[in-house]
Amino acid sequence: MTTPIVSIRNLKVAFAGGAVRAVDGVDLDLGRGEAVALIGESGSGKSVTLRSLMRLNPERRTRVEGSITVDGRDVLAMSARELADFRGAVVSMIFQEPLLALDPVYTVGQQIVEAIRRHERVSRAAARERALDLFRRVRIPSPERRLDAYPHELSGGMRQRAMIALALACRPKLLLADEPTTALDATVQIQILLLLRELQRDLGLSIIFVTHDIGAAVEVADRILVMYAGRIVEEGTARDLIRAPRHPYTIGLLKSRAHGALAKGARLEAIPGAPPDLANLPPGCSFAPRCPLAIEPCRADRPPLVAVKESQRARCIRTEAAATLAPQLEPTG
């Protein structure tokens, strides 16, 4: 077996002098060429986890513990220079809102050329030629003209394609996508997801994909990790997680989904209560206050990760009871 491209061990990230624990003991392994999706409610620490892989959280205000290895290198030990050479070349990121994530006063072409020339000694003309290829690759129509457009002159979908082209400019091994489709309308969302899937297969990319949307996660990822209050509460193959979720939070998420493979007549339910205050987490399971199955031991100790089956694990001591709670789903292909 080859070494994983990403290996995160017991990652803890805190802000505001340790008061806000945004990430609280995350373990994550990603194989080469694999795509995983990280899902969970707003504020559960998905973006912070993703940004930690490139050390993009504001350095001075962030406290990081644990270890992060990407492509065999210890990310937390890198010098500023090493980090700059690493970002963009080994790992790159696609942001949720490309209009905000691109510099408004440079054309998208200039921004791609800049990224290429930052990491490789090539002429401006050669870099532009490559930018043009990338634009064709992500299927931007009239790529020559679009290279000279400013971000605000492109449509949302086109902008996200340009952002993907930028992320791929230096042939990274790992692509981090932070809700790349949330800002787009439904039809464009699907096009972008299919594009990502295709690029992943063709280029052998490894992808970590953050989303709110389970449907999108299933579309892109082999494996899904569910995050709640800074912890991974359940992980498994996309198929298993949809068919047989074992953590009450995952079940709640599936039940609250507005569209998709819910059986006819199944009720749409919201998870009761609100996400916890990260500055004031309960000592036991952080989902316990909202959990219909919570019992006394849940509130006392932090639950361990329980193997439900070979490829599926849930951080819950009531997985058996949870199995009976799982939503009735129509069998999907």
Add this chain to the structure above:
Amino acid sequence: MSANASMLSILARRITYTIPILLGVAIVCFALVHIAPGDPLVSVLPPDASADLQKMLLAVYGFDRPYIEQFGRWLWRAVNGDLGTSIATGRPVAAEVFKAVGNTLRLAVLATAIGFFFGALFGFVAGYYRDSFVDKLASALSVFGVSVPHYWLGMVLVIIFAAELGWLPPTGAGPGGSTDWAWDWAHLRHMILPAVTMSVIPMGIVARTVRALVAEILAQEFVVGLRAKGLTDRGIFRHVVKNAAPTALAVMGLQLGYLLGGSILIETVFSWPGTGFLLNAAIFQRDLPLLQGTILVLALFFVLLNLIVDILQTALDPRIERG
């Protein structure tokens, strides 16, 4: 449409927009003479002049014609570079004004350049290292720059560098009180103290603007995007400069405009033979043609400057609508 062609059409449009402004400026300047209390001839006529003499002079100067005709004649002559004759000196107003404008312009440009350079520098450092010691120092300096009375600062500088140390001349624009400019050290020395005094105003304002701009730009998400590409602080600096440039330059242009017209105090303290000095003289001697000419030329400068700033800003910022 190509970028060049659209730039040209913007240019044409912006220039067209200034025409009504210019006309308004001309009307105000013309009206000045007639709004000013007293007779337009009050300073040339002896107090005991006969009614006949007064009538004759009015006719000679054309003051007996209808306003509209007077305005037409005045404007026609002004367009052709004839701003009348100074009542006090008997010399053509245009020559006096242009010489003074040259002096003021030179001083204002140097002061703005100094102020912009140091203001942008302080602002950048302060914005980059917000809430650090440098930031607090820069903020204190900019408050000082905006609030210190400049005639007072001018006098302090004169006392230190001219009276005590004797390094620089205290007043005037050239050796031996000459008012003719030349590009040599003997003349440049005269410019240093007034220019430094004057530069304190744009320095403070530019520093404050740039600090806020830089802090605002650095807080934007695209800076994270730039880091994610692997850019170092130096690479990011270039992006910050390009994002801040349009606004910073606009502020600089406006400051230059204010310095062109608002330097009466400093020019008086340093006896600098510029427009402020000239305005001062024109007002106290009730030299209306001179006053009129000086204000007209200053106003034209201001309009022109705004036009340049506007065009520069459009050229620099792709987000401003060009269509």
